[in-house]
Each structure stands twice: as structure tokens, then as C-alpha cells.
Amino acid sequence: MKIIKTNCIVLKKKEMKEADLQVTLFSKDYGKIIATAYGIRKSNKRNVVSLNPLNEVEVTLSQRNNYYIIKEVEIIKNFNNIIKNIDKLEISLYILDSIDKIYYMINENGNFFDKLVEILSFIDILPCLKKGYKYYVVLSFLRRIMIEQGIYDIEEISLILRKEKSENIKKYKEILQISKNTSNILEIQKKFEKYIDFLRKMVIIFENFINRNLQVEIKIKKFIMEEFYGN
Template sequence: MKIIKTNCIVLKKKEMKEADLLVTLFSKNYGKIMATAYGIRKSKKRNTVSLNPLNEIEITLFQKNNYYIIKDIEIIKNFKNILKNIEKLEISLYILDSIDKIYYMTEENGNFFDKLVEILNFIDALPYIKKGYKYYVVLSFLRRIMLENGIYDINEISLILKKDRKENIQKYKEILKISKNSSCITETQEKMENYTGFLKKIVIIFENFVNRNLQTEIKIKKFIMEEFYGN
């Protein structure tokens, strides 16, 4: 086995046997990988919190082919502000779930890893997040996924929007203009509130587009729980 070290975002973890963890990671140098942490749940030297989803970590692994064993872990950032806010947490978990479903094992994508860290840092740093802007952040993420995978076809998207209403295209252009021209995040969020219903609809259109073109099944309704807490 060889020893490798890389930065990762923890996508999910699963308990195994009495003391082990199976962890899915999106890494900077090796793409998406699954690694086993043997005995970590009973170890006095290791803390399972370091392998919680949403953590950015530096991890040392034993590697043999596509089999990875966790040797050492160091937390770089745990995005604590996301964990304190249900709105931020919903969209962040949706982002992690989408990456887990879209990307294959050992598919190297260092540029997108950096973009993912940038997205999570942005969400974490927001002083608050209003409902309309929450959907705008999701929309921006889906657009990035489409660009990264070479499926962002503005002509096809325009045709899809026209099937419902022609003014959808105009609204989409207005949203892009707001994000580009607003002077501060507060102003942007206030303006986006006027487009909340449309943003929810366009997110579903983009999501369906991604699912169809990438043969996957991401679903935002599993993560956004507005009907439960009344927003």
C-alpha cells in the first residue's frame, strides 16, 4: 500500500460493525473516494466528529488500487455557521448529496473541489439567508454542475422555459442581472425575494435537466422542508 495525503470534503459517513466508519469523501486530488476508518468509534486518539459531513479535512490514507484506509485526519474547517442555520444546512446537504450522486469514484476534479469549498465558504459567511436567495444559491450550484459536466446548453434551456411561459426567459435574465449589478448581499437578497416562486420553479427545471443529461436522481424536495416550518 502507498500513503497519500489530500484535502477533502466529507460527503457522508456510515457506521460499520462495532467500531468502524465507512466515509465518502470528495477529494481535491483523487475525486470521490470511499475510505474506511477502522476502530475510530472506540479509539481514544481519534474523534469521529472529524469525519462528520460538511467538514473540510486534510486526510492521510493508505491506498491499494481503489481501496482506502484512513490513517490520520486534521480538520481544516467545519463550517459551523452552516450547522447553526437550518436554511443554510438544507442547501448545503443538498449540494453534498448531489455531488455524491453525480460524480463517480476516483474521478479527479481539483478545480471543482476548489469551487465546492468556495461555495460552502460563501454560504457559511452569509449573515442570513432569505428564502428567495436560498433558491438562487441552489440555482447557481446547479448551473455550475452543468458547466462542469458540459451540459449547459442555453438554447435548450430557453426552449424549455418557453414551453411554460415566454416571460420566464425575461425573468431569468432579470435574476442574472440582479446578481451581477446589486451593490451588496443585502440588496441582492431583498430583490431576489420578489422572484421566490419563479426561482423555485427554475431550480426544478435545472434539476430535471441535470438528472436527464447525467443519468442521476438529485431531488431538492428531500432537503427543503418549508412545509414543516412555515416559511
């Protein structure tokens, strides 16, 4: 049995039996891991809370083949501002769900782990999150996934945009320039408000592109339903 220690983002957890937890982790050194924390729900409250989704933790695991048991866990960072804000929470949970579906087990990806921590930290410290900018953050995350997975094809995406409307390419270039040319985050968010419908459409285009190329099923409508259905 091998003992390993690594930093992780908790993607999700599931109660098992009377006191156990099954936890899905995205780790810096070993990719996605599904591990069991035996008896933790009968342990102290701090241990249980440490394995909540969205926490960055350092875990010590015992490993036998692809079977992992959590021996120790320590919180490095919890994104409290995300948890307190429904808009931040919606897109952050969508990001975690997407990573869970896209990344396979035992696939080391330290660079993307660092990027994920950076994305969540950025969302956490935003002073506010307007509707248009919310979709821009999601769009930026999906673009990063496409680049990371080697499927980002700007020519193919441009063809998709042209089929819907020729002005879409112009709008896409405009939103990319806004964040490059403006440093004030509040001013950037204000400018993005007039692109809400377009940004929402772009998120769906990128999402469909990822689902088709990676054979997965990520779905933002599960997390931001009122924006799409008008509830």
C-alpha cells in the same frame, strides 16, 4: 500499498460494525473516495467529529487498488455557521448529496473541489439567508454542475422556459442581472424575494435537466420539503 495525503470535503459517513466508519470523501486530488476508518468510534471524540459531513479535512490514506483506509485525519475547516442555521444546512446537505450522486470514483477534479469549498464558505459567512436567495444559491450551484459536466445548453434551457411561459426568459435574465449590478448582499437578497416562485421553478428545471442528461436522481424536495408541500 500506497500512502496518499489529500484535502477533502466529507460528503457522508456510515457506521460499520462496532467501531468503524465508512466515509465518502470528495477529494482535491483523487475525486470521490470511499474510505474506511477502522476503530475510530472507540477513539477520542475529536477524531470522530473530524469525519462529520461538511468538514474540510486533510486525510492520510493507505490505498490498494480502489480500497482506501483512513490512517490520519485533521480538520482544516468546519462550517459552524451552516450547522447552526437550518436554511443554510438544508441547501448545503443538498449540495453534498448532489456531488455524491453525480461524481464517480477516482475522477480527479481539483478545480471543482476548490469551487465547492468556495461555495460552502460563501454560504457559511452569509449574514442571513432569505427564501428567494436560498433558491438562487442552489440554482447557481446547479448551473456550475452543468457547466462542469459539459451539459449547460442555454438554447435548450430557453426552449424549456418558453414552453412554460414566454416571460420566464425575461425573469431569468433579470435575476442574473441583479447579482451583477448590485454589490450589497442584503439588498440583493431583498430583491430576490419577489422571485421566490420563479427561482423554485428554475431549480426544478435545472435539476430535471441534470437528471436526464447525467442519468442521476438529485432531488431538492428531500431536503426542503416544506417549501414544496406547504408543511
